[in-house]
Amino acid sequence: HDEISRRLSERETDVAIAFQPPEDPQLVAQCLGSGELGVLFRTGDFAGERTRVGLFELPHHNVISLEQSGPIGVLLRTRLEEAKIGLKTQVSARTFYIATALVARGVGVSVVDNFTAKAATGAGLEFLPLDPPIAFDVNAVHLEGRPPSVAMREFLHGITAQIGMP
Numbered sequence: 001h002d003e004i005s006r007r008l009s010e011r012e013t014d015v016a017i018a019f020q021p022p023e024d025p026q027l028v029a030q031c032l033g034s035g036e037l038g039v040l041f042r043t044g045d046f047a048g049e050r051t052r053v054g055l056f057e058l059p060h061h062n063v064i065s066l067e068q069s070g071p072i073g074v075l076l077r078t079r080l081e082e083a084k085i086g087l088k089t090q091v092s093a094r095t096f097y098i099a100t101a102l103v104a105r106g107v108g109v110s111v112v113d114n115f116t117a118k119a120a121t122g123a124g125l126e127f128l129p130l131d132p133p134i135a136f137d138v139n140a141v142h143l144e145g146r147p148p149s150v151a152m153r154e155f156l157h158g159i160t161a162q163i164g165m166p
Contacts (some may be wrong), residue, residue: 008143013147015156019113020071028147029139033163034155035074037136038118038129040100041109052131055079062108064099072136076111079134099130100125100134107116138163 004016005024021029039046039053046053049066058080065075065087080087080155091107093099099110100120112120113136117127142148148156 001117004141008141011146014142014146015107015152018071018139018141018158020075021139021141027141028144028157029141032138032140032160034135034137035088035113035115036129036130037072037113037134038112038127039109040120040125040127041123042103042106042113043126045109046128046162050128052133054127054131055083055085058109058111059085061088062091063087063089064102064108064110065092066096066099066110066112068094071094072113075136082126102116125130 001020004018005027006020007013008016008073009026017032018029019035021027039058041061046057047123063074067077091102093102093110095108096112096116099112100116102108103120104123104125105108111130112127114127121127138159140159
């Protein structure tokens with residue numbers, strides 16, 4: 001978050017996309033849509049026809065931890081603590097990309113966002129959202145006195161369309 005604030009205030013970037021915008025009075029956040037956390041797993045890791053994976057089912061699997069991955073990791077950790085659920089984590093990854101590669105190699109399952117999962121599913125990998133749902137917002141962040149340019153607004157509109165928000 002400090003990096004986002006710094007890059008925007010030093011004008012290294014015009015807009016940042018963030019799951020959780022920094023709390024900074026100089027910054028404005030615009031919600032582009034929302035996402036949801038779920039489980040990325042190899043085909044066959046979860047039996048039966050289903051549309052979701054219960055949070056309570058995670059302790060029965062080796063989970064590749066993403067707790068150090070930023071706001072999404074914090075969100076997951078908070079929900080697990082609220083539900084008093086402990087996980088078996090033998091491996092930790094700092095990025096969703098690495099977690100995805102580890103899942104593909106059969107190291108375990110990982111909780112990722114639906115956007116990461118969309119890029120990763122297929123070729124033996126599947127994704128199911130969690131139950132209860134864990135949702136988060138996707139935000140565009142910019143300096144208060146420096147709104148996005150016309151070209152950037154068009155780009156952000158494209159992201160909003162991809163996310164599926166009207």
